[in-house]
Amino acid sequence: MFRDFEDEFEYTNDGLPRRTTKIDHRVKIQFENNGNNIKPITFPELLKNTAQTFSQRPALAFENAEKKWQTINYYEYEKKIDKIAKIFIKLGFKERDSIGILAFNCPEWFYSAIGAVYAGGIITGIYTTSSPDAVQHILEVAGSTICVVDNKIQMDKIRVIKENLPKLKTIIQINGPFDSFVSVEDGYYKWSDIEQIQIDNDIEIELEKRLNALVPNECFSLIFTSGTTDKPKGVMISHDNIIFGIKGIFNRFESISVGNEVFVSYLPLNHLAAQIFELYLSPLLAACVYFADRDALKSTLVKTLIKARPTRFLSVPRVWEKIHEKMIKAESNLNYLSYLMLNSAKKFVYNYHVARMNRKRGNVVTYKIGQQIINKVKSGLGFDRCRAFVTISAPMNVETKRYFCSIDVLIYDAYGLSETGPNTLNDSTIRNFDTVGNPLSGNEIKIYNPDENGIGEILLKSRSVLMGYLNDPEKTAQSFVDDWFKTGDLGRLDNNNDLYIVGRVKELIITSGGENIPFVFIEQSIKKQLSGISNALLIGDKRKYLSILLTIKTKMDPENGGPLDELEQESLQWMKTLNLKYTKLSEILKSGPCPIVLKSIQNGIDRYNKNAISNVHTIKKFALLPNDFSIATGEFGPTFKLKKSGVMEKYKDIIDKLYE
Template identity: 40%
Template sequence: MEIQNDSPVNPKQVTSAQERGNPADVAQSGDFNNSNSKKKKAPDTEGGTAKGTILSIKLAPATDLWTTLKNGSVKLRMEETCCGGVSPLTVTQMFQKTVDLCGDHVAIGFKQEKQWKTLTFAQYYAECRKAAKSFLKLGLERFHGVGILGFNSPEWLIANVGAIMAGGLAVGIYATNSPEACKYVALHCEANILVVENANQLKKILEVQNQLPHLKAIIQYKFALEVRQPNIYMWKAFMKIGEKIPESKLDEIIDSQVANQCCTLIYTSGTTGVPKAVMLSQDNLTWTANTAGKMVDIKPAAREKVVSFLPMSHIAAQMMDIWIPMKFGAATYFAEPDALKGSLVNTLREVRPTAFLGVPRVWEKIEEKMKETSAGSSALKRKIAIWAKDIGLKAGYNNMYGNTHVPCGFALANSLVFKKVRVLLGLDHCTKYFTGAAPITKDTLEFFLSLRIPIFELYGMSESTGPHTVSQKDFFRMTSCGKTMDGCKTKIDKPDELGSGEICFWGRNIFMGYLNMGEQTREAIDKAGWLHSGDLGKFDEDDFLYITGRIKELIITAGGENIAPVPIEDSVKSKLPIISNAMLIGDKRKFLSMLLTLKCYMDDETGAPLDALAPTSVVFCHKNECPATFVSEVLRKHDPAFYKAIQDGIDAVNSKATSNAQKIQKWVILEKDFSIIGGELGPTMKLRRGVVLKMYKDIIESFYVD
């Protein structure tokens, strides 16, 4: 049961610590942060629990808002009103409550021999308990890691939740990690157990297992074992190992857990140094799932459905695929491992989710595919689509500002185009379309808005347990990442004359600290308890937040001018539809230059970029007197008309520059597109600028040779 205040409260936006007082004072108010069980009379809650039920609240002793110890505890940032006052819950308490309410509802859907199979919440919960007991039998110690290495699957979820139930730390490891990167994570979290997907992932661990002193067992959850060792188990055998562990022993461990201690680690990508382990408490997960789910209008009785395909090691995927569904009784269906290589739409058509989260590159890929299909249709169909999209865009903007008026012809456009597009995409039942984890262009947002698919931006970071600002159908603006979540606060630190400054967070979604990294934690959380995001942003008059840049990505030219690269890069991609990726160069340089890649086909198996140009690229080439169909041909032939077209696009971007220092002086087309497998993109397809700078150092230096 949780304490819930249902009175509507709008989150207060503040621009300085003085305007809101010291948030640390708020954290110290109330009676939750103590070492003893408290008996508190609870008001009505949405969970169906009887009015006046006595609630026992246990928290570990804590004097500070952060810690770097794996068994440490923190003071919860309790607020006296709104969602900030909801009673703390552990993961298992939240899970048990949902099982009580929705035990027979579908919790997990997965393909087995090309047929969809499902688990109810009651079955899911029972499987997690089995996994927890087996972890205990294998020797999992309190606050030691259970690393999970592989693509999203029921086993991934069960291992993750089972590890938490058993008192360990659930630790996702990116499936694209090298053996050395896997070793770093396993050593750092002192992993007792590693759960791997298949022989390829097992091979990585076997290469480094002798350097992992805490490792006791390895579990493979797909396909047959190719290596036999006493400490390696297949999933089915693993799930039986703990059968003789008494349920009472597991219950004792579960009952000993408290909401203000760590239960999961999210490792950063390590693009600016070694990966940091973001420590998330049980309260971080349960409170954020509850608050974010309500903010984006997830309804418990609606039997919502989501499709899981983004890397589960990332907090955005965990929140969308594990914790929010667990809180609200929603079903998570698993896509095929090649989802990002083309099969995702097939899964969407079969599942027909009610909510869908895609990182910007996923939305861009869908957009590109739709444009390719449209280019091959008849002239009449293209004209109808253009007419309908114009109506759809006007209607979308009307709706954005609360105007329910629809333009003339909307009903016909909806019948001829909008409904059919959503059916083709498998989004005809979807009412919530989200994006996050990286910037998305206005062009892509307007493309989908014109088709009556409004994409709602979310903003946050691993250190804020995922979302901190959210958008939804009742409040969204083009290119804004929404409004601050209820129970949280946002501060713009040291704003400039335009109101732009560093975005700082406050709320119960703020992480506990970086495991064993005191200096880095102090850099992230200031003395007053604010989390510094490293992002630059500003609020408009309606409290919508806009991201204007990232401090670490800011280019400071030799002349001292600060330049945010993303808006310029987005403008180039908008002007030149052939460009897949654009990266601005110029830090400490006399002028700006840019690396460009062309849109091309990707290998379905590996995701590696191929030499063959994508249809949109071929069309662009032919329009500009270049007969090429391969990237290598474009570079070899160097057709003047083609290169002039690229320069014209660059010139168009430069014409909008606020100063000469912000103009692109030189550019080059690279031999291949950026990719995850190539290392230029992270697991969520976010540009890894540091990696690209190293990879193309010689080309970059050639720009600046006198």
């Protein structure tokens, strides 16, 4: 019998190191920093408790093979995981083995991940956009013995590298079409094949033994950081790291209704934030997770949002910006009266929220009037019952935040890394659009070697901080100073203990004159001045002056997510203000680029320069790039983080000309 959720149990803590780089080692749980009021438990304990207490509440919702929505409850969900764990054991999966999952978000991702944990193993998610070489690196470092793949595209990657991975014994494909070797050659299975495997009593006993052997201070997930200059490193995450992190979020969220919360799963699940929100936080809240289809990040996300009507929604800045662009386009097609009414409603709602931020009484009457119109807009996005909108991963354009504020969608920044879990989160006490909030309970933040403006490297202490980097003691040791984790981010704390992110230490631009330039503020300022600009990349490290690379907003291909030639609505509006009839980026570029467009850009840069902190912060030159950025063209990573070093290498010739 698996131990009850409330049972006390023995696990070794005294005498253990605070960090480890070995997959089968345990670490000391750090009860300091006001973190001693949260009981250490394993994730299976949490899930089993939810399955008992909320057995009939919906856990997962997804489109089945007939394209009809299907729901399973928490009792069925936990039983499915239990069954998959036994099947994995039958297939030879051992304790401390790793399972690689190379698939888009789906129920089988959840079953495989938690099934492996039940069996004493470790989750290793892999981006579906990864190359065969990148997949091989992760599976090799993680020591994966099973790999679950989405479809033939992912199976082809594994087929190419399989002979280089002696530990990898079993590959399971979820969706067809299937090549002829699947279900024929040894070690290759369809998902439907493994579901038919019969389980004997010995396996039942073995699973029970493994579940009872789990302890909170051992690794159960590997998160591979998306390195730009080096191969990804495996971040070791323990049960306690996760439990502590999700309980911090639970305590910060407002108006929680356990058993009635709804999330949408669409961000890549090998990203820690997506795992935390969708895989781990959901059972703590007994929430139902709706799975979006694989085109969610291209075009279909809103369709799933309307179906699910989430109560909490997690996203990344680029997704918010895309929704914003579509909303602006839709508004431009309204008749004059409707446009006027909507704009008035947006002003009422926006002014109310800004007053609250400034600790003033907002006008409740006009706010309620505005809501009558705005609520229809929110319903059209599936946000009519959403109580928390969260953005993660990268800095977000303030103008996009302001727009969503005007439609009663107050977006809360959260801050954390793969190595640290969730550390800050805004809530309704938010004071401005720039802060990422104050520390979650049990998290300590300090600024290392602050300058005269209070800006320095952000250091963190928390029970959610990683165990260590897998097989990399040097990197692990270098990441701490006096037991504080060095985030590599630049920031400052205000008098309210709210954190502000300024940039990255490594990406801090240091001019040839020795001036330190935090680039994020400057890039955001330029985008604010020029609404038709989608991306701004500041250049100037070891250079005499600052320059900037710019891209014009274009539409994206709904099939592959790559940039198209057609201008986006905001770019079209920009051209209209310049009395230009361009509808394509190529038309602007073929015209020289167009001197009128270049002059407009220079005017925007001049407006920024006029208010720059000092002369060294001014931008001297700019270049217009030949296409917008995207995942498909390699400028963005899978969560829309800009690959700065890759972009600079790609456009090296253009950059060099800026300094001739």
